[in-house]
Amino acid sequence: MALRTPVRGASLVEQTVAILLERINSGVYARAAQLPPEHMLAAEFNVSRATIRSAIGVLAERGMVLRRHGVGTFVSQIPRLANPLNEAEDFSYMIARGGCAPGVRFVQVELAPPEPAVAAALALLPGQRALRSCKVFTADGEPVIFCVNTVPEHVLGEPLAAEALREPQLIEPLFDMLERRCGRRTQHQLAKIRAARARECRFPELALAPDTPLLFIEEVGFTADEAPIWHSYEYFPNSFMTFELVRERVRR
């Protein structure tokens, strides 16, 4: 196999991460095997050791690789997480990655001032409107995610907000749309995680038994400037997807 080497253009660290990841996933570096020492990789990739160290640091953070001081760097034995909760992506992609055909059904769409809690989270002034859409995401036709999105009119722009009211599929997938059509990239989101029963959900016409347990995530998306650009209530029945997370031990 021809082993790639970084090309100038994107960040050298990112390229190095990609190459190492590819080697791990393809088995060039087998599970539990030791990686070549950093100075060797630096020589092979023709970059400095600092660059290699940053790249390996990224992999270590993701749990792909394990460093042992004075010994070496090893491919992790822990299998990769399925749905890492600390990483967010558009639901359609998430469903597709799970091997199912994604779909969306819009249950209700309106353009109005949102409820006070949501307005506060989005830093809206009284009277400012937002597009609120209740969606059901399906996997192979089965409903798997119930979601209430609220996006301020000033984020969408008035023409797009009006248009989306008639054609709600325009604003899906949300992250992509906000980036492409509004120039607003979601950098991170603040999530609150709880449990709920179907009967308590803020979702119209929920086709579930009233005491079905649901994972309930309420989150607000922010741009790199910390401007809130969307709010979301999300309900996940256990049957379809569970989330996983690597938690670090901390000392306070």
Added chain:
Amino acid sequence: MALRTPVRGASLVEQTVAILLERINSGVYARAAQLPPEHMLAAEFNVSRATIRSAIGVLAERGMVLRRHGVGTFVSQIPRLANPLNEAEDFSYMIARGGCAPGVRFVQVELAPPEPAVAAALALLPGQRALRSCKVFTADGEPVIFCVNTVPEHVLGEPLAAEALREPQLIEPLFDMLERRCGRRTQHQLAKIRAARARECRFPELALAPDTPLLFIEEVGFTADEAPIWHSYEYFPNSFMTFELVRERVRR
């Protein structure tokens, strides 16, 4: 106010983080204010700019600080999270941090081969025993966390396992105990997050209405060598605590 400067001994980056954090929390750098440029901090602390950058990078990851390319670094406006789900600590400390008096009640303790799923997660051989303890954590006397811990006998050592069977409070708080008495530090844990109803819980004598919604976390703790050293089923009623998390947008 006398501004501290790093001292050699601990990592320069860690010291720098601590000092910057202190300045932020004490208001030397007010909310939304701009930090001095990196080269200034480097000169002030008498370290290289790379060291300063690493330190600021740590703060940026924690959401304490916001970097703007070509502009500067600013103190974040987003308030600090209450219970960041990606950080784990002993429940007693978590409850105490919430301003309540922590307590633990042991409902059931046994030393036996665990159920197959748990044995597999802990890489136990058939017949190997583990200490399984069902605990209720209380805050000001109110039950707020239900937890089923399983720790292999070979991790505890036979004497301690036998002793803990009679005096279960010996193994609490778990992280501390494993570190102090067994020399096994929990480095990270792999968690699966779901919703559940009280009636489905693997917990004896749960004093809750059968359809109470609970956040259900199943996790396995690992040492730095990736050896699994404990397993845990945890149930959180919403009423007491909710978890929060910063999720990053990813591209795949």
Added chain:
DNA sequence: TAGTGGTCTAGACCACCAC
């Protein structure tokens, strides 16, 4: 003792932003 990862430096150059 040899080899590994961990820390730190001094300096170069680039990309972005405001004026």
Added chain:
DNA sequence: TGGTGGTCTAGACCACTAC
């Protein structure tokens, strides 16, 4: 244009582990 953060380098020295 000047100042900021973003990237990268070459090299030094330390700390840890295995033999």
